[in-house]
Amino acid sequence: SEVKKIAVLGGDGIGPEVVGEALKVLKKTEELFGYKFETEQALFGGIAIDEKGTPLPQETLDLCLASDAVLLGAVGGPKWDSNPAALRPETGLLGIRKALGLFSNIRPATVFDCLKDASTLKPEVLEGTDLIVVRELTGGIYFGEKSRRDTENGQEAIDTCVYNEKEVERIVRQAFDIAMTRSKRLASVDKANVLETSRLWREVVIRVAADYPEVELEHVLVDNCAMQLLRRPASFDVIVTENMFGDILSDEAAMLTGSIGMLSSASLGEGSFGLYEPVHGSAPDIAGQGISNPIATILSVALMFRLTFGYHDAAQSIEDAVKAVLDAGHRTGDIAVDKSSAVGTNAMGDLIVAAM
């Protein structure tokens, strides 16, 4: 079959280690399924600031644009935290989303059975929780105009939150489409009692809903959603919301599963291209010790196979392998109850490859 080109951005902290294990999985997939991948690494985030003076070098962007998909580790660390905006890893993240047109962030919040005790929620509340947050990723207050000026009350700062109907419609349609493949329930989250952008958002959702009569739609105010996620997480199926609310709610949803070290995410645009990354961060405190958990990144590869390449057989093989390895009791330190028997990053990667 056709060679698929994957841009590999290890990034900072534990990023390169966990991506290393994901590359082993790609290789094993070639052997087992006959798919062919061409991978090329590039600098991104803090390391790119150090080596190229910018978090998103042009050659990195060019590589991504010439690829079928991007696999990203994680970026950031205390080293760059007090840099000016242009020299911060996060700026690279915002830049790559915008430059690649990745307007949709898909964040499954799944409870792994073997990890459900890791949640701070009671097991009976968590029971049956399996939701996806679909977050708008290239609009809203993240990308609107920003400014400062002097006033009689000291400096004044301004952020602008902007959405147009087209931007709202494309993400909302995608969320309805995803809901159709699942339990056909969609919660659209906004703050329509206060924000004009939310009122526009809700109008579009109501209009688009007419094309999806089978989907049960609820409008939830963002403050109420933050509560309901805690009170009845299992009642949600797909949640769609704008950029800033999605940032907050997807992290809340991820944390309540107790499985945050295991969750993957996809950022998509028009067409099949996508950027895949674990939900967890760069964990600079444990970087380089070989103890980080590569599972979220390995599962990001499975997500890439499903959403970008349509390689469902290979995706299933990865997901089953992860489950088998966990069921056999293997754990990295972050998810081990008995830390002394924990396996390292490498060993976990090898176990999953062997189980495929």
Add this chain to the structure above:
Amino acid sequence: SEVKKIAVLGGDGIGPEVVGEALKVLKKTEELFGYKFETEQALFGGIAIDEKGTPLPQETLDLCLASDAVLLGAVGGPKWDSNPAALRPETGLLGIRKALGLFSNIRPATVFDCLKDASTLKPEVLEGTDLIVVRELTGGIYFGEKSRRDTENGQEAIDTCVYNEKEVERIVRQAFDIAMTRSKRLASVDKANVLETSRLWREVVIRVAADYPEVELEHVLVDNCAMQLLRRPASFDVIVTENMFGDILSDEAAMLTGSIGMLSSASLGEGSFGLYEPVHGSAPDIAGQGISNPIATILSVALMFRLTFGYHDAAQSIEDAVKAVLDAGHRTGDIAVDKSSAVGTNAMGDLIVAAM
């Protein structure tokens, strides 16, 4: 002693019922402690829309301005939900905050021992949780300019988030002051890696912190805070944040205590004037049945005594009475395990008055 004037806005749904019980407590306080209150009721919210054509009639505002404090029940209900903005109860809420200069919303999230099983969090995680969210209430994206215009991508909506140094400084100082009276730990929540208003916010926090060397300060990004509230709620003491983030996080914090039906809040400006209200809403589904829980509103009176009048003896008496009634096993339906033995709104109010 001097007569204190209290504007009483029952509002909608269960608002008038729960406020009715709070008025009994005011009366009992007069008898027990010799304080004198003059209360006057006014229309606010949905009922004001129905009777006066606006959620915040001028005479209601005038009454508040001529009072020492305001006691509010709750506003809103499905009846007004699809009204245009000017004819919605929430618009009255935003209007009263702005008109009375109530820039600070104080939301204690306390776990009531007898209700800790009502939380969806594990008891061991909740253990020791006792935090206050200090939310900026008259600035940010709530009150910035809003607009719509036509573009080639359909309608475009804009909200503007604005903060100046003075606005940030007054709320941040108040949060530091509150932290000084408690465990001296302050978490300032922002999104400084993305928003200009958050960068200004953080600069001001760092500057003000120099005046409070005893307070242990942490800066927490809003997405991370949404997670940490779930993971380590007991580690927070005072949380200070801007309007929109505060709306979301204060509701998340309230819900995780399991005691949401019991929580009170204060909205303060310069000086001692304040507006006090329960955190829960107008619960239109149970309005008029005499089964609502008046405790949050009664505790809002205690908060008024502490923060506006300095009547700590009377506040303590109310808080102790609530505790005694709960310890004796009395419950309204919302917090009863055995619903059949639940007491009604009136009975709960009477029990608390009797226990004072």
